[in-house]
Amino acid sequence: xxxxxxxxxxxxxxxxxxxxxxxxxxxxxxxxxxxxxxxxxxxxxxxxxxxxxxxxxxxxxxxxxxxxxxxxxxxxxxxxxxxxxxxxxxxxxxxxxxxxxxxxxxxxxxxxxxxxxxxxxxxxxxxxxxxxxxxxxxxxxxxxxxxxxxxxxxxxxxxxxxxxxxxxxxxxxxxxxxxxxxxxxxxxxxxxxxxxxxxxxxxxxxxxxxxxxxxxxxxxxxxxxxxxxxxxxxxxxxxxxxxxxxxxxxxxxxxxxxxxxxxxxxxxxxxxxxxxxxxxxxxxxxxxxxxxxxxxxxxxxxxxxxxxxxxxxxxxxxxxxxxxxxxxxxxxxxxxxxxxxxxxxxxxxxxxxxxxxxxxxxxxxxxxxxxxxxxxxxxxxxxxxxxxxxxxxxxxxxxxxxxxxxxxxxxxxxxxxxxxxxxxxxxxxxxxxxxxxxxxxxxxxxxxxxxxxxxxxxxxxxxxx
Numbered sequence: 001x002x003x004x005x006x007x008x009x010x011x012x013x014x015x016x017x018x019x020x021x022x023x024x025x026x027x028x029x030x031x032x033x034x035x036x037x038x039x040x041x042x043x044x045x046x047x048x049x050x051x052x053x054x055x056x057x058x059x060x061x062x063x064x065x066x067x068x069x070x071x072x073x074x075x076x077x078x079x080x081x082x083x084x085x086x087x088x089x090x091x092x093x094x095x096x097x098x099x100x101x102x103x104x105x106x107x108x109x110x111x112x113x114x115x116x117x118x119x120x121x122x123x124x125x126x127x128x129x130x131x132x133x134x135x136x137x138x139x140x141x142x143x144x145x146x147x148x149x150x151x152x153x154x155x156x157x158x159x160x161x162x163x164x165x166x167x168x169x170x171x172x173x174x175x176x177x178x179x180x181x182x183x184x185x186x187x188x189x190x191x192x193x194x195x196x197x198x199x200x201x202x203x204x205x206x207x208x209x210x211x212x213x214x215x216x217x218x219x220x221x222x223x224x225x226x227x228x229x230x231x232x233x234x235x236x237x238x239x240x241x242x243x244x245x246x247x248x249x250x251x252x253x254x255x256x257x258x259x260x261x262x263x264x265x266x267x268x269x270x271x272x273x274x275x276x277x278x279x280x281x282x283x284x285x286x287x288x289x290x291x292x293x294x295x296x297x298x299x300x301x302x303x304x305x306x307x308x309x310x311x312x313x314x315x316x317x318x319x320x321x322x323x324x325x326x327x328x329x330x331x332x333x334x335x336x337x338x339x340x341x342x343x344x345x346x347x348x349x350x351x352x353x354x355x356x357x358x359x360x361x362x363x364x365x366x367x368x369x370x371x372x373x374x375x376x377x378x379x380x381x382x383x384x385x386x387x388x389x390x391x392x393x394x395x396x397x398x399x400x401x402x403x404x405x406x407x408x409x410x411x412x413x414x415x416x417x418x419x420x421x422x423x424x425x426x427x428x429x430x431x432x433x434x435x436x437x438x439x440x441x442x443x444x445x446x447x448x449x450x451x452x453x454x455x456x457x458x459x460x461x462x463x464x465x
Contacts, residue, residue, distance in 0.1 A: 016081060016151070016315075016337045020233045022242060024155030027162035028308065029226040029247030034165045034254065035115075035301040037219035039294060042259065043277045049212030050203040051195045051263040056212030057255050063423075064220035065248040066416040067380045070387040070406050072244030075227040077394050077401040079236030082319025083227040084383045089323065091389035092382075095451040100382045101320045102447050104224075107372040107379075108313035109346055112306055113353035113365065116140060119302040122295055136354050140347065143307050147314060147343045150336045151232050154311050161304035168297045169254045172278060176261030179285040187285065194267045203268070214426055214433055219255075221376045222305065223247060225312040232315075232337075241403035310346060318342035371443040373436025374427060377420050378444055384417045 046053045071084055080086040082101060089097025120135035146153050175184070182189035195201055202208060226247065230240035262277045266284055271277055276298070282290030318339040320326035332341045356365040391409055394402060406413060427433040 016232050016318075016333065016339065019150055019152035019337070020155045020229055020239075021152075022233070022239055024152075024159050025226055025229060025233060025239050025243040026246050027159045027166070028155075028229055029223065029243040029251075034162070034169060034251070035219070035222070035305045037216075038255065038258070039278055039298050039301060040276045041219065042216065042262075043271050043275060045212040045215040046259075046263065046268050046271050046277055048204065048215055049208040050199060050201070050268040052202040052204070052206075052209045053212050053216070053263060053268075054256060054259045055202075055209050056216055057259050058252075059209075059419075060213050060217040060220060061252045061255055063217065063380075063416060063419045064223060065252065066407075066412055066419075067383055068223050068244055068248050069404070070413060070416070071224065071227050071383050072240055072404040073394075073402050073406045074383075074387055074390055075230060075240045075244075076237045076403040077390075077398065079231050079240060080319060081228060081231040081315045082323070083231075083316075084224065084379065084386065085316060085319060086323075087386045087390060088382045091386035094323075094325070095448065095455060096382060096386070097323065098320070098325045098451040098454070099444065099447050100379055101316055101325060103372075103375050103444060104379055105313050105316045105320070105346070106443070107375045108309040108316070109350040110353050110368050110372045112309045112313070112350040113357040114369070115302045115306040115309065116350075116354050117357050119299055119306065122299045122302070125295075133358060136358070139303065139306060140351055140354070143303075143310055144343065144347045146307065147310050147347075148334075148338060148340050151338060154307065155229075157307050158304060158311075161300055161307065164300050165297065165304065166254075169258060172282070173254075173257050173261060175285060175287070176258075176265055176281060179265050179281075180261070184285055190265055192264070194264055198267050198269050210426060211430070214423065214430060217423060218373075218376055220251075222308065223251070224379070225308050228312050228315050237401070238403050244404060310343070310350065313346040313350070314339060314343040317346060367439065370435050370439035372440060373433070374424060374440035375443065377424055378440065381417065381420045384413055384420065388413055 042053070045056055049056050071087075074087045075083055078087065078090070082097070085097045085101030085104065088100040116136050116139050117132075119139055120132045123135040124130065124132045143157075146157055178184045179187055180190045204211070226243050227240055230236045230243065233239040258278075262281055265281050266277075271280060276294050279290050279294045282294065287293070317326050318330055321328060321330040321342065330339065330342045330345060332339070334340050353365070353368065356368065360366075387406060388410060391406065391413075424437060427437045
């Protein structure tokens with residue numbers, strides 16, 4: 001068993017490349033959570049909460065913002081490619097780092113299958129002559145090559161992917177605002193009629209808002225990757241602080257601003273199941289080819305998420321290997337500072353997930369998807385507990401290290417923990433989301449059991465008799 005570091009603030013130089021620039025991290029933070037969940041999945045939340053979806057996104061976004069602030073504080077003081085897994089180990093012990101790291105890795109390689117399959121479905125609609133599985137293979141090969149090359153290639157891919165998504169959101173907000181005030185050709189001012197009509201601002205009451213939170217909270221997953229990537233920048237501590245600061249506020253603006261535009265321009269009852277509310281708004285204000293435009297944006301969003309998840313999973317499993325929590329063979333780093341074996345291992349498991357999704361989407365893969373359904377909340381909970389433990393040590397041992405600090409410590413940290421617990425309890429009370437919590441809890445229990453058995457083995461091995 002390897003010994004714990006003498007100080008939770010002790011850091012070692014990463015053997016990885018430092019090819020990511022500040023612009024890469026900033027756009028990764030902005031684009032990391034702007035995906036299909038926002039462009040398409042937000043329609044389900046609107047159906048549950050009506051115009052109150054704005055409040056749902058505000059609550060879910062505030063929770064995500066608090067978690068990112070905590071993670072940003074710890075990452076600026078202790079930058080590492082394992083980010084919150086490393087923080088959990090230093091705060092709570094090896095079992096916590098092992099659990100957080102492997103759960104997050106499992107989450108990324110399973111979700112990767114959803115993204116690859118979704119992008120392949122869109123591409124197959126454009127070019128029906130090429131089978132869906134071929135598109136999946138093409139995407140996986142392209143992004144594997146990109147991740148095996150210098151890390152700056154990953155950064156450039158994500159920079160331009162994120163730039164397109166951010167540009168699409170900004171254009172949507174501008175067009176939507178012009179439509180609201182009747183400044184577009186052949187349009188009349190919309191006013192606030194759609195916010196107060198059709199049952200009022202909260203047509204389904206606060207229960208609808210709560211249901212909306214459950215529907216949208218996971219759309220904020222993905223922000224964590226920016227703290228993983230920061231370890232491969234020239235100045236990790238400063239870079240992660242800047243990236244987190246710029247990301248959380250702008251993402252709240254994009255998410256909440258988008259929802260406000262949607263429910264103001266159109267009656268919430270006009271939303272059709274399975275249809276992107278963004279397409280509905282663009283059609284309503286007369287943008288030609290709105291459906292195809294949004295298809296392109298969603299396609300790019302899916303490929304961007306696939307790329308980011310492949311990167312995040314490879315760095316997480318590499319960090320686990322550094323700490324003796326994954327096979328040592330994954331520590332092999334190329335001359336350019338890329339953990340190629342970790343990339344290939346993540347691709348291999350990701351590809352297995354894709355095959356399971358294509359072959360058994362309603363059985364085997366559904367169970368896997370449920371098993372990671374609430375993992376993000378468990379990881380967020382570990383981040384909050386780790387920050388509670390490490391903040392005092394940071395203040396005592398190196399108060400100058402963090403370039404970012406958690407607001408209202410410790411009270412807002414406890415508020416975040418209470419919010420995470422509340423979401424889990426609400427998911428348990430909902431028939432649709434209960435299986436996700438139960439399967440995720442089972443997956444977490446399995447990982448914890450493995451961590452305990454490893455600790456037990458190491459304790460026995462360290463005995464002198």
